[in-house]
Amino acid sequence: MASYNKPDQTLFDMNAEILRAMAHPVRLMIMDELLRNPKCVTAIHEILDVSQPNISQHLTILRNSGIVASDRDGSYRCYYLRRPGLVKAVMETLSKKWPEADIENVRGNFKRALSIRLDKQGVVTPKGDS
């Protein structure tokens, strides 16, 4: 039961939790479908080639992490994205072609990175102390 706004969690923990909930091909497919419009379980089950119980399990994971919510519609239960903007942004970000880092530029930063590391433990006291 991981809700998505535990107040005492670090930002990294919370974000990791959301990412983990998203990090499955079937769940990505479900989110992709829900991005178009809300759907009941059977509709999702028919569109994707995944068993109904399995769909239900994945929906539970998405629900527990706050990504989807559901509402009754007669005898159906319709699922929808709670924050469609977030899901859309993540999926578009992933699909976008991102340029590789400029190796030369990166290499130029190595010394700085290294000095930062050395700064942290001081430059002196190579072995014996005092």
Add this chain to the structure above:
Amino acid sequence: MASYNKPDQTLFDMNAEILRAMAHPVRLMIMDELLRNPKCVTAIHEILDVSQPNISQHLTILRNSGIVASDRDGSYRCYYLRRPGLVKAVMETLSKKWPEADIENVRGNFKRALSIRLDKQGVVTPKGDS
């Protein structure tokens, strides 16, 4: 050994793989640090409160999924983000405050979702066929 451009993988599989690699608080912290500048393992180890072997393991995961790469710098090995833009975008997307879906609007789409589902299996033939 999952490289990040297997040609016969679906987009969902590939994206899920990247998300899974990112979906850990320590790895998010590592990426956050590398976003500032490249760093060697020891620097990361000192900044985060995580054992060196564990840092190394997480770096291996990030490397295998194509998120980071490394280069020697003397006896150090400096890690850097291969596509900093991707990492930055994902992290900013996660941290942003996204509005909740408008429930009323969503509810209005339920019928459409349902009719789409019904369209798929036809309206006739309730039980016996032909």
Add this chain to the structure above:
DNA sequence: ATAGGATATTCTAATATTCGAATACGGAAT
């Protein structure tokens, strides 16, 4: 070659994820 620091690997135990199978639940209509 030896030593020492930086990084990687291996092993292991604990824990978590995944999925199929079977089943249970819940509402609507007969």
Add this chain to the structure above:
DNA sequence: ATTCCGTATTCGAATATTAGAATATCCTAT
């Protein structure tokens, strides 16, 4: 009440992830 349909839960086995401990490797300087 029973049946049917849509959905959820439970169980179990296979597999994967995680982190610590111990150890190995690699580079550099002596």
